Amino acid sequence: MKLVMHGAAREVGRSCIELQSKQSRFLLDCGIKLTESGTEYPVGLERADAIRAVFLSHAHLDHTGALPLFDHRGMKCPIIATPTTKALTRLLLEDAFKIGRLQHAQLGYEQLDIDKALACMSNVQLNDSGTIDNVYYKYFDAGHIPGSSSIVLALENKKLLYTGDYNPQETLLMHGGSQDFGDVDIMITETTYGDRDHPPRTATERRLLQRIEDTLALGGKALVPSFAVGRAQEMLLLLARKDWGVPVYIDGMALEATQLLLEHPDSLKEADKLHEALRKAQQVRRGERHKIFSKQSIVITTSGMLTGGPIIDYIKHTHNDVNSAILLTGYQAEHTNGRLLMDKHHVYIDGWKTAVKCTVEQFDFSAHAGATELKRVIRKISPHTLVVQHGDPAAVEHMRLWAAALGFDVRTPSLNEVISID
Ligand SMILES: [Zn+2]
Ligand SMILES: [Zn+2]
Structure with missing residues (x-):
């Protein structure tokens, strides 16, 4: 068999690995990379049909x-995904399309192509398996976001594990990712945090709760920008632990994603707890946001990196208040408003550079394995061949040195590289 790296090779973004058996061609994921200068697509994929x-x-x-885009180019094949992944994919693709249209970006596809791609999706439940063209597949819980899977494939007398994005650690929202894959010959691992660890999550949770308490004691508001899928729900669960004496609001896509996930309770650790947490919070209805700006409150909303969404409205009305706080709950990519806020204490609102006087703090609630955990899982699985991808060059190189010293056949492919496995 062969693996062709159409993306995520020594980079994070546009995950798309082609698996070629003697008989057929398959893709593991089909993503994009959002950069400052626009969208980058997988490279070198020919004959998508x-x-x-x-x-x-x-x-x-x-x-x-x-x-x-690939649907537009004639790819008409089953897209095998969990029902939760299918529902979330619709939400995220439609949102990206809406934003792309607003920014007049050249997307290369239409709304119709989103509908057609979604119509091609066939459901697989976690721990279920199937076969297509003599390739056996089985989906396992990856612990990354609801619906996320690590995928085991068996073909030509070899067993291959694709971790996808992976978190073996339990969180308030999710079970930890599965680690019982049996014997694996080839492991394709993500390595987003391949060269660094996260602080203990419980300490991070405590620190965030304390900052909110401090902020409220000063009479300020606490803004909690969160990714819509996963992080916003984790924040709801965390904040529901206390009675704050002020409303906890949830707004925008954070709310939409929460409602959608409650329709897929199997993908959550304790759906009833999330239900209860949402019931305790106040849902911001369309057109009612302006009533909240002057109220002392805690607000969970998107976008997590302040690149758009309702959080911009909230910051617009809060940025001069030294007693309020903006508490970032995720990774902030370079050149985003979130990163600017952390590094320079300003953001761009409607194109205007705006100084922010609030307290700003970042909390590491990552949904990816840290380096130590990842290495522990790799040693446990102990594959013959380790393919390292979905990491920046430093993380990939760190993982390569570590794995090579332990005697693994480690590969760190570059873009468009072909790996032959006999
Ligand atoms: Zn990813
Ligand atoms: Zn991911």
Whole structure:
């Protein structure tokens, strides 16, 4: 068999690995990379119409964003995904399309292509298996976001594990990712945090709760920008632990994603707790946001990196208040408003550079394995061949040195590289 790296090779973004058996061609994910200068698509993929199936790990756009484009180019094959991934993919693709249209971006596809790609999705439940063109597949919980999967494939007397984005650690929202894959010959691992660890999550949770308490004691508001899928729900669960004496609001896509996930309770650790947390919070209805700006409150909303969404409205009305706080709950990519806020204490609102006087703090609630955990899982699985991808060059190189010293056949492919496995 062969693996062709159409993306996520020494980079994070546009995950798209082609698996070639003697008989057929398949894709593992089909994502995009969002950069400052626009969208980057997987490279070097020819004859999309000959792809036999896409095995989809999860709904994030860096794993699904190119599906409509490839559909437009004639890819008409089953896209195998969990029902939660399918529902979230619709939400995220439609949102990206809306934003793309607002920014007059050249997307290369239409709304119709999103509908067609979604119509090609066939459901697989976690721990269920199937076969297509003599390739056996089984989906396992990856612990990354609801619906996310690590995928085991068996073909030509070899067993291959694609971790997808992976978190073996339990969180308030999710069970930890599965680690029981049996014997694996080839492991394709993500390595987003391949060269660094996260602080203990419980300490991070405590620190965030304390900052909110401090902020409220000063009479300020606490803004909690969160990614819509996963992080917003985790924040709801965390904040529901206390009675704050002020309303906890949830607004925008954070609310939409929460409602959608409650329709897929199997993908959550304790759906009833999330239900209860949402019931305790106040849902901001369309057109009613302006009533909240002057109220002392805690607000969970999107976008997590302040690149758009309702959080911009909230910051617009809060940025001069030294007693309020903006508490970032995720990774802030370079050149985003979130990163600018952390590094320079300003953001761009409607194109205007705006100084922010509030307290700003970042909390590491990552949904990816830290380096130590990842290494522990790799040693446990102990594959013959380790393919390292979905990491920046430093993380990939760190993992390569570590794995090579332990005697693994480690590969760190570059873009468009072909790996032959006999
Ligand atoms: Zn992801
Ligand atoms: Zn990813």
